[in-house]
Amino acid sequence: QKEVEQDPGPLSVPEGAIVSLNCTYSNSAFQYFMWYRQYSRKGPELLMYTYSSGNKEDGRFTAQVDKSSKYISLFIRDSQPSDSATYLCAMSKITGGGNKLTFGTGTQLKVEL
Amino acid sequence: DTAVSQTPKYLVTQMGNDKSIKCEQNLGHDTMYWYKQDSKKFLKIMFSYNNKELIINETVPNRFSPKSPDKAHLNLHINSLELGDSAVYFCASSQGVWQPQHFGDGTRLSIL
Numbered sequence: 001q002k003e004v005e006q007d008p009g010p011l012s013v014p015e016g017a018i019v020s021l022n023c024t025y026s027n028s029a030f031q032y033f034m035w036y037r038q039y040s041r042k043g044p045e046l047l048m049y050t051y052s053s054g055n056k057e058d059g060r061f062t063a064q065v066d067k068s069s070k071y072i073s074l075f076i077r078d079s080q081p082s083d084s085a086t087y088l089c090a091m092s093k094i095t096g097g098g099n100k101l102t103f104g105t106g107t108q109l110k111v112e113l
Numbered sequence: 114d115t116a117v118s119q120t121p122k123y124l125v126t127q128m129g130n131d132k133s134i135k136c137e138q139n140l141g142h143d144t145m146y147w148y149k150q151d152s153k154k155f156l157k158i159m160f161s162y163n164n165k166e167l168i169i170n171e172t173v174p175n176r177f178s179p180k181s182p183d184k185a186h187l188n189l190h191i192n193s194l195e196l197g198d199s200a201v202y203f204c205a206s207s208q209g210v211w212q213p214q215h216f217g218d219g220t221r222l223s224i225l
Contacts, residue, residue, distance in 0.1 A: 034213060043117070043203055043216035044156070086154065092211075098168040099144075099210045103156040 003027050006089055006104030015113055019076040023089035023104045026070065030091040030102070033065050035074045038086045038106065047087075048074065079111045116140050117217035119204050125223045126194060133190045134220045136204030144168075145187040146205040146214060147179060156203070162187055163210055199224045 006023045013019055021035075032051055036044035048063035050056045056063045064073040072091075076083055086106040092099050117138045126132055138145065146169070147159040161169035162181040176192040187204060201221050205214040 032211065036216075041218075043205075043218045046213050046215060049213045088156070090156075094211075098161050098163065099207070099214075100158050100161075100169060100171075101148075101156075101214060106154050 001026060002105075003102050004089065004091060004104045007107055008105055010108040010110060012110045012112060013079055015079060015081060015111055017079050017111070019079050019083070019109060019111075021074040021076075021087050021089075021107050021109070023072050023091075024070055025072075025091060025102075027093065028067070028070065029093040030070075031094060032092045032099075033063070033072050034090040034101070035061075035063055036088040036090060036103075037083075038088060040085075044088055081111050081113060084110045117204055117206055117215055119202075119217040119220050121220060122218065123221050123223075125225065127225050128194055128196060130194050131190070131192045132194060132222075133188055134202055134204075134222075136187045136189075136217060138185055138204075138206040138215075138217075140206055140208070140215065142206035142208045142215075143184050144207045144210055144212075145181065145184075146207075147187065147189050148203040148205060148216075150201040150203060150219070152200070160189075168210070194222075194224050196224050198222060 035048040038044045053067045060077045062075040088106045089104040090101045144163045146161045160179040165181045201219040203219045204217045207214045
């Protein structure tokens, strides 16, 4: 079993829809949670970064962390065609060996006109 | 004014050759990383340097040798390239070990 599970999609939604992207994880030692957006032939771009359980909002994006359920979500409101990309969740745990991000496999999102 | 830049963007070479990839960041960060993204788009860390000191060295063949000449630069040298080395290699940086990592646009390595 992978440490981080993410539905690969593809997920297709109409413009203006609310998008929900999710990841589950198995290791309760994970403490830092991130969402990255990756356009084709580009590097991952940091969208959200959070440490604690609860919600964090930034513009149209809301990140939600539920450590008790080992579940994280990213919500995108009023989705736009420019949001079409692959969304990667990532998480890390405090170790003596530095910050190793563990990524999900990514969810491909397409927002259609 | 690219924050994390990698050269070259594309690298096509023959099996058995030796090649290097370079990374530079102008964010003033002190920690840099190399990741490998395979054909299934799965990203996995390879190495990390903090203030020019190697702090992460994952289970990577010793044909891969990173080098950090200063805090703003991180290079990756690969000896005796194999078909399985074909992938996209991403460089990333962060300010401190526990701050978010910012990625470059990758180097696409293809082995013929």
